[in-house]
Amino acid sequence: MVATNEFDVDFDGTVAVITGASGALGSAAVERFLEAGATVCAVDVIAPSDADSLLESDPDDEPALAFYEANLTDEDDVADLVERVVDDHGRIDHLLNVAGTWRGGDHIEATALQEFDFLVNVNLKTAFLASKHALPHLQEAEGSIVSISARSSLEGGEGDGPYRITKAGIRLLTETLAEENRGTVRANCVMPSVIDTPMNREMMPDADHDSWVDPLEIADVLAFLCSDGAAVTSGAAVPVYGEA
Template identity: 60%
Template sequence: MSVSFDFSDDVALVTGASGALGSAVCEEFADAGATVAAADVVAPDEEDALLDADRERIDFYEGDFTDEADVERVVADIVDDHGGLDYLANVAGTWRGGSPVAETDAETFDLLFDVNLKTAFLASKHAIPHLRESGGDADTSDDADTSNDARRGAIVSVSARSSLEGGAGDALYRASKAGVRLLTESIAEEESGAVRANAVMPSVIDTPANRELMPDADHSTWVEPADIATTVLVLCSSATPVTSGAAVPVYGEA
């Protein structure tokens, strides 16, 4: 069964857009006809950036989403440029680990909670007023028509499978991603009937950085960023009109 999306005339903000997963989400939205506001502190012309900001329907906005003034500016610019905002994908994030809590410095705490949780909080805070006004919820069609008239703005944030339990060596990463999941559930409760909010929970994503970090791992079990990006679009589409507050596994065999 094939599934297609039509996000024509809709505007999607994607944070962490220069990374492997963020750039994949941008590509999926653009391929489905959306106007993509791709936001990151890393510009597309920097060495490690993976975003193709020259392609049609992708507009890059440089901003530090750990800084509220920067977030407020970027969201305002997007709304001014494109007339509104329909979807938010909170992809910005990072990983640090390897040390037990007793040997982890406070700077690592600040980094992980700023990049993983604060960015999702600030982006959501400033996007929600515009998402409430959204008239765009994309039609999704397949062999059995799943489109409907439910039209609400939507947020999808990236949590992690490891946020479901404690583990040795990366406690702060797990805690920050658990915070993303609980933030998502809370937004879903607060914005019930106005804005849908869901999270996706990957395990190991098949990215160049992860392959370099774990060269001897079984990469065949890892999940491609594009597959996770497709799930993000499903959760923004009218295929899931009554799904809000969910934490969706996207880790396959990883």
């Protein structure tokens, strides 16, 4: 995977925890942070050896990469994950809440509670729990959190309400984290429109794929928001729409 960055970011000596690391955006973030010199703790329920994993770096061949399998919707699992990361690496400097998914479909009155709960758990609960348990270590390191919201979270829409609701929740979680940790931990989020992923291409084969944003371009923004270049930025929701 070739990085597209046009700026230098130095994360040497820092530890980054990246959730959703086996997906398109998460794996791009892993590559970007490894390139910048960070020790990367890649977290997912899908192992790198799984056929569905897009994580190209192999933890067996990349000494700065460690993979942790964890269910981020389970608080005990998240607490154990954070404890293992700190035991293994001594600190946490960056938390990237990338884990998430998209579902569309029915109007609210026809939406099954199971579908709503699924999106709340995967998109919002994972970010809440990871932030909650990583915060004491991020506060000690005066680190940063970057989460993934969505352009569609800015307004209501037809047929994908639960998704929009959870991504709006990410923005409010980000603003809350920024207010509660002013001067210690910076918290920001990005708002993609359509990301150029294999899943999106399969779901929308007739769309204009050239207008979509490459995951590596978003990973550059994630890296910038964790860098000293964004030292005065906290509580922001940054558009990463491209031409979509």
